[in-house]
Amino acid sequence: MSINSAMLAGVSGLISNSSALAAISDNIANVNTTAYKRNQVNFANVVTAQAVKGRYSAGGVQAVTRQFVGQQGLIQSASSPTDLGISGDGFFIVATKGGPLTSSDERVFTRSGSFSVDADGYLVNDAKLYLQGWKVKDDGTFDTNPSDLNMMQSINVKNLGAAVKATSNVVVNANLDKSLAADAAKNTAYTAPGLMAEWGNPLPAPAPRTGVEPDFTFDMNVIDSLGATHKVSVAVLKDDTDPNLWHAEIYADTADVDGAAFGLIQSGDIQFTADGQLDLAHANTTLFGPTASISLAASGTGTTPRWADSLGINASNIDLDWSKVTQYASASTLNSSNSDGANVGNVIGVEVGEDGVVSAIYDNSEVRKIAKIGLATFANPDGLAPVSGNAYRPTIPSGEFVIKQPGVGGAGEIAPGTLEASTVDLSSEFTGLITTQKAYSASSKIITTADQMLEELINIKR
Structure with missing residues (x-):
């Protein structure tokens, strides 16, 4: 009968609004939950078949939960x-x-x-x-x-x-003194590469120092494949015939290098322009040219020069950037020598x-x-x-x-x-709380009213 359907409709209202309250409660509780997506309970009416013309049978309401997972929070x-x-x-x-x-x-x-x-x-x-x-x-x-x-x-x-990174690039910023008087005797003695390296790596005492003393020397730090640091030196000697030409040698400690006399790695000449800049295009620039590099074979390979066999390290191929090397009339000095290698790190x-x-x-x-x-x-x-x-x-x-x-x-x-942030809007949720409470109270009123009507119907017999 219609009174029973009304009561059942009221029950469905209580159940649906209870679900809405649960969703709102979840939303409010998770207002500070990272990336929480709000839920919402929507209502859909339930229509029953009207068996007798002129009489209406209530169907009630059902709750449909909708979640907004695709909505992005702030x-x-x-x-x-x-x-x-x-x-x-x-x-x-x-x-x-x-x-x-x-x-x-x-x-x-x-x-x-x-x-x-x-x-x-x-x-x-x-x-x-x-x-x-x-x-x-x-x-x-x-x-x-x-x-x-x-x-x-x-x-x-x-x-x-x-983590270890072997040196692969070195950038040098230095100046060579243009006003330095070239030593003719040194230039005469410098007949073969390695003499400046021989001076830098002297024989053990008490043997006398041999070789040709360079006009200027500076050091670079090179890190090998195992993270150890080695000193590599650059020695230069000013030419006594060309004021813009210097002879140069690159050498390492004799204990670090095998297959090279006095640790000599590489040698060549440096040519400067009249205004003191490195002349990369000049034929004399054989060491500090645009493709300058240091190459040392791996330990134990038999190739020369190579890292000392006792070190057990991989080959090194180091690009040299000498574009900041100048020749001005001031004291020869090394301003900086920056390598990209890195020792052992945690x-x-x-x-x-x-x-x-x-x-x-x-x-x-x-x-x-x-x-x-x-x-x-x-x-x-x-x-x-x-x-x-x-x-x-x-x-x-x-x-x-x-x-x-x-x-x-x-x-x-x-x-x-x-x-x-959570996608919950507290103002909307609190508003939903009020409307849900009212709807729940109204549904409960349906039940009490239907109960009173049924009681009247029962009392007819009396």
């Missing part, structure tokens, strides 16, 4: 460099455990980027979900795959070992680029790539199913995921040092 500044926001579409791919993963291990998706380094060195967020990424290959590239999650592993930023920090590349920062100023974060996109992110930890798993309505590199193919960019 990107806010954060204090940690491993706090990551996503500016645009996409989800971080995370797992519930670190270490090597198999195809049976569950991966879920989240925009909660509050990552930090745990005791084992893994990047985990506040829900203890492990960030996944493509590991760097030996050549510095990444083997990305848009559909294979097994290509990605939990990112670890501690178990990397020390990890002191982590940084993430907008392209998703995670790098380790070492205390020797080296930066080494570790992994690259991939972002998963869905055709319908609102169709994802929520799981614990502010994460989601794919469903049929959401569609299959596609893994993309940040900023490529419609995926958002990584915003390091930021976090995505």
Whole structure:
């Protein structure tokens, strides 16, 4: 009968408004949860078949939950460099455990980027979900795959070992004194390369010093493949016939170099222009030319010159930039000698680029790539199913995921040092609380009214 349907309609109103209250409560409780996506309960009427003309049977109401996963929250500044926001579409791919993963291990998706380094060195967020990424290959590239999650592993930023970078470039800023009077006797004695190196690497005492004394000498530091530092010297002698020409030799300590007399690595001439600049195009510029370099073969190769066999190190090929070497009428001096090598260093920090590349920062100023974060996109992110930890798993309505590199193919960019705020609007939620409370009270009033009418009907018999 109609009174019963009215009562059932009131019950459905209580149930639906209870669901709305639960959703609002969840939203308010998570107003400060990173990247939380608000839920909303909408109402749809239920229509029943009207069996008897002129009589109406109430159908009631049903609650339909809608989630706004695709709605982006405000990107806010954060204090940690491993706090990551996503500016645009996409989800971080995370797992519930670190270490090597198999195809049976569950991966879920989240925009909660509050990552930090745990005791084992893994990047985990506040829900203890492990960030996944493509590991760097030996050549510095990444083997990305848009559909294979097994290509990605939990990112670890501690178990990397020390970092060493052998010197490959040296930039020298120096001046050679143009006003220096050339020594004819030295020039006469300087008949073969190695005599200035012989002076710089004298025979052990008490043997007398031999060779030709250079007019000026300066040192450069070179780091080998194992991170050890070696001193390499440059000796120059001014020519007594051409005021803009200098003879030069590059040599190392005799204990560091095998197969070279007195540690001589390379020799040649330096030609300057009349205004004191290095004349790279001149035929006399055979050492400090545009393609100047130092080459030392690996230890034990038999090639000369080479690193000492006792050192057991790899070959060195060092480009020399002498463009800042001048010849002015002031004292010969070395202003600076800068190399790009780095001694042994340990990890002191982590940084993430907008392209998703995670790098380790070492205390020797080296930066080494570790992994690259991939972002998963869905055709319908609102169709994802929520799981614990502010994460989601794919469903049929959401569609299959596609893994993309940040900023490529419609995926958002990584915003390091930021976090995505919750999409909850407190003013809207509190307004919803008021309307839900009133609707619940009204539904309960339907039940009490229907109860009174049924009681009147029962009392007719009396």
